[in-house]
Amino acid sequence: MKTFSISEVAKQLNLTIYTLRYYDKEGLLPNVERTISGTRLFKKSDIDALKIIECLKATGMPIKEIKNFINWCSEGDTTLQQRYDMFIERKAAVEAQMEELKKTMEVIEHKCFYYKTALDAGTEDVHKDNKMGRNFAPTY
Amino acid sequence: MKTFSISEVAKQLNLTIYTLRYYDKEGLLPNVERTISGTRLFKKSDIDALKIIECLKATGMPIKEIKNFINWCSEGDTTLQQRYDMFIERKAAVEAQMEELKKTMEVIEHKCFYYKTALDAGTEDVHKDNKMGRNFAPTY
DNA sequence: TTATCCCCTAGAGTTAACTCTAGGTCAAGT
DNA sequence: ACTTGACCTAGAGTTAACTCTAGGGGATAA
Structure with a gap:
């Protein structure tokens, strides 16, 4: 082999x-x-x-937990349930990460738009509303 | 305030x-x-x-780079281009992470199916093809 | 006024996941 | 025989991002 x-x-x-x-x-x-x-x-x-x-x-699994899985694999069919449960849990973890990433993406895209507009105007002031007087802190 | x-x-x-x-x-x-x-x-x-x-x-950005961004914000309009570029880059990073997560999900879902089938059969052997003789290493 | 909170700093300690170094073995080429 | 290059181990070092400890300060409630 x-x-x-x-x-x-x-x-x-x-x-x-x-x-x-x-x-x-x-x-x-x-x-x-x-x-x-x-x-x-x-x-x-x-x-x-x-x-x-x-x-x-x-999926974000730490190495020590991966090691548990590897051990289960060596133990044979008696650990099938644990291994199944583990993958179901990993699936949920990935779904959660995808959700979070989607929300992150929305914020990032909004910022891309924010800075594109500011860049076109030559100044970030286009985004400042002056209703309550001048705001001296940067907006990020 | x-x-x-x-x-x-x-x-x-x-x-x-x-x-x-x-x-x-x-x-x-x-x-x-x-x-x-x-x-x-x-x-x-x-x-x-x-x-x-x-x-x-x-998005996976380390704190030292986030600090650069914070500094740019304090420097005002002269750094608008850097900040815009940074967010565009972050957008690409998130897209890449989404792609990877999708591939990861496919493998995990396949494993969920693999273990569900094995669990129903009571043994992992249902997935072993014996064409080339018995395989003693676990399959993961 | 004394006790109780919450706040502060400087700096040490922790954790995960590597990453590298020192010192050594071994097989192949010259 | 000797050099080269890939392999080995044990264990030290690194990095990021916290996390905590020690020692101390100020405000409020009994």
Whole structure:
């Protein structure tokens, strides 16, 4: 079966070899084999595992919790429920992040418009309403 | 003009007073006034500034860069272009994050399905194809 | 006036996730 | 035999963004 060196995997997944060794040290890669002299041999399934790890990281999951998941996988079918629950929870987390990002986007787009208008006018004063006298604090 | 204490602002924005003092120390709140004895008095405009700061943080912007923006705001109309460019860049950053989150979601949803099926079957083996013999590594 | 809060600063400590260094092994090429 | 380059470990260092502690001040309530 074909194997890959740590630097090949690093290049392929856009990670550093430091990061890969760190993940291994943290117990995220319990199935990576070694040569007699200790060099890691990554299989395709290890690369797939790393892709899932990156995906879970992207949901905001800390490495210690990802490690729990990896352990559950090694424990077999008795942990299927935990793993299912975990992915349902991750789905909710991603949905929440998407919602927050949408709100953030609205504010950012409003600011793009605000500054476009100010830039066209040559001054931010176009946005100042002077009903209650001059406001000396910047508006951001 | 009405002002707010640090703990009122903290409660209102769901931040700690430590965080607010930290932001102040880092130069993110140059317009917060003080009593003679040194107690901070937050105005509504300071709270608005904090909301923008939280928004920029949500785009992934580090505090040092947010500080640059705050400084530009104090410098007036000469920095309008920088500020506009910054928000355009932030918009692109948020779009990229949305894209990544969408891809992440697809993988997570696939896993939800994968584990739902396995759970119904009582074993993960339903997903194993045995064409090339038994695979002993867990699949994640 | 004494107790209780809330406020302050300076600076130390924490946490996560790397990132790097020192010192060493090993296989291949010359 | 020797050099080169990729690999290894243990453990120290880094960075961002807080988070907390110690020690102290001012205002209000009993």
